[in-house]
Amino acid sequence: MDKSWMHADRRSRAFELGVEELIQFALESGYNVNKLCCPCMNCEHSKSLKAGVVKDHLVEFGIDKTYTNWIWHGENVSNVSVPKEHSETVEQNPIGIGQNDYSMGGSDNEEFSEDSDEFLRFVEDGDKPLYLGCTHFTKLNGLVKTYNLKEKHGLSDACYSDMLILIIGMLLPEGNEVPGSFYDAKKTLCSLGMEYENIHACPNDCILYRDSNVDATTCPTCGPSRWKLGKNEIEKVGVPRKVLWYFPxxxxxxxxxxxxxxxxxxxxxxxxxxxxxxxxxxxxxxxxxxxxxxxxxxxxxxxxxxxxxxxxxxxxxxxxxxxxxxxxxxxxxxxxxxxxxxxxxxxxxxxxxxxxxxxxxxxxxxxxxxxxxxxxxxxxxxxxxxxxxxxxxxxxxxxx
Structure with missing residues (x-):
């Protein structure tokens, strides 16, 4: 079956969407033909793909309408303005330390290099309105405020996920940008470099359960269990007695x-x-x-x-x-x-x-x-x- 008409139709649609211009602009700016940031509605700047695959994605899913400054394809990043709301940072991290103590960064007016694609993806994504027509909150601003409530009042991860589901389904219009779960919220915040590791430790400070001891269930030095003890001295497997938080x-x-x-x-x-x-x-x-x-x-x-x-x-x-x-x-x-x-x-x-x-x-x-x-x-x-x-x-x- 001759499918040449389908390819011709795809090429014409790509031209109408500005796909050819965007990719050509990126290549002329020195970007790698095998590693272009994909600005389609499906990838939303989260993947780096070959130029041909990016072109197909843009034709199939359409380009992100908010992507008016081509900062991830060679356009000068200094032309991009960041709303004042972005200056708000997470006041408390997952273990209760102020975000300014934890995250290295400069002032809100600092210029970031075009090389820092991951950070720019975060800023662009956070610039989206919380929902269509919203002028007071962005996606990032809303996430920061809900996450601060979680830490301030000690909400569990499951409770936080349920709260997000309630906000998405009942309190905000369809198509809002609220993350659907604690996992999604954490993944977004990790774009700022907020990754950390929970490393279990012996309650008597003998060892860390890492490297050769990563699978141990008792301390090889002093003998107590790695896990907390519940009622009737029954171990709560998976609940460590002591934890070290490590921020690489x-x-x-x-x-x-x-x-x-x-x-x-x-x-x-x-x-x-x-x-x-x-x-x-x-x-x-x-x-x-x-x-x-x-x-x-x-x-x-x-x-x-x-x-x-x-x-x-x-x-x-x-x-x-x-x-x-x-x-x-x-x-x-x-x-x-x-x-x-x-x-x-x-x-x-x-x-x-x-x-x-x-x-x-x-x-x-x-x-x-x-x-x-x-x-x-x-x-x-x-x-x-x-x-x-x-x-x-x-x-x-x-x-x-």
Whole structure:
């Protein structure tokens, strides 16, 4: 059967939709023919596909009508405006720490590189109105507000999903942008780099259930069960007695360099610091100079990060009658200028050690996943994009 008429019809429809122009524009802007962001109504900028497949998707599903600035296909990202509502951040993360403490990022007016497709996809997706005709809330704004309620009042994941279903089905018009479940909401928030790992721990701080102990059900050192005990001393399999929250730093280091102003600030110590013999910044310290002398290959690259690590306990329940204590472990970058170095948004939460007691000398057990990542960073993480200098480099890190 001759189907040439079908192909001709598809080509004419593609031309009417502006498909040819969009793909040609992307290729002329230097984008890979085998890895184009697909802006069809089905993919919604979430997949990178071959140019031919993108063309077929656009013909079959149609282009996203809100995609008027082709920021993921070569158009200048500085032309894109972000609504004020996007400045709102999640005030509490899944374990109750303020989002500004956890997520590395700059101000709302920062310019982000065209290379940071994942972040731009998040911004564009969050720019959608919560429902057709809504002028007060965007998809991101609504998600942030509902997620804050979940954390503020301690709603379970199942309860939060049921609340979203109620909002979708009864309170808002059809076609609204509210996520359909806790899983969908979490997947959206993960686009900001909010991934974290729950690592089970021995209640006596002996081991973490990872690597060789990942499948163990009892502590090989002291013997107690990995799982909580319920009534009649019956184990609640799947409910750990103690948990470590780990927030991998490498993805957030990458995001720091995807912000033009932050990437520039991270080399302030090399570009703008006065060398007059006075100590104004850690770059003037003997420790900084020792690193430069002992590892010249590390010191010659000003973008390599010098970090400080800090930890202290706090009471998450805001009650003097409770002795429960959590212990956050925070990284700070000394590369930043002194007026930014200790700002809250640049303090990177990497670990949260649950209580009720302080880990004491056993804190080294909980530092294991962070140390593994720091070792990887010392060897170097390739392919980090510097949006200020517009090139790729190998990022290395040293801990002071």
């Amino acid at each position: 730093p490498i993805p957030r280091f990458r995001k720091m360099f995807q912000s033009v102003s932050t990437a520039k600030s991270l080399t302030w110590h090399a570009d703008e610091q006065l060398n007059d013999g006075k100590m104004r910044h850690p770059v003037d310290s003997p420790t900084w100079k020792l690193v430069d002398d002992q590892w010249p290959a590390f010191g010659i690259e000003p973008r390599n990060l010098r970090l400080a690590l800090s930890s202290n306990g706090f009471n998450p329940h805001s009650s003097l009658s409770s002795r429960y204590s959590c212990w956050p472990v925070i990284l700070v970058s000394y590369n930043l200028p002194p007026w930014l170095c200790m700002k809250r948004k640049y303090m990177m939460l990497t670990l949260l050690i649950s209580g009720p007691k302080q880990p004491g000398n056993d804190i080294d057990v909980y530092l294991q996943p962070l140390i593994d990542d720091l070792k990887t960073l010392w060897d170097g993480v390739q392919g980090v994009y510097d949006s200020y200098r517009k090139d790729y480099f190998t990022l290395k890190v040293v801990l002071f």
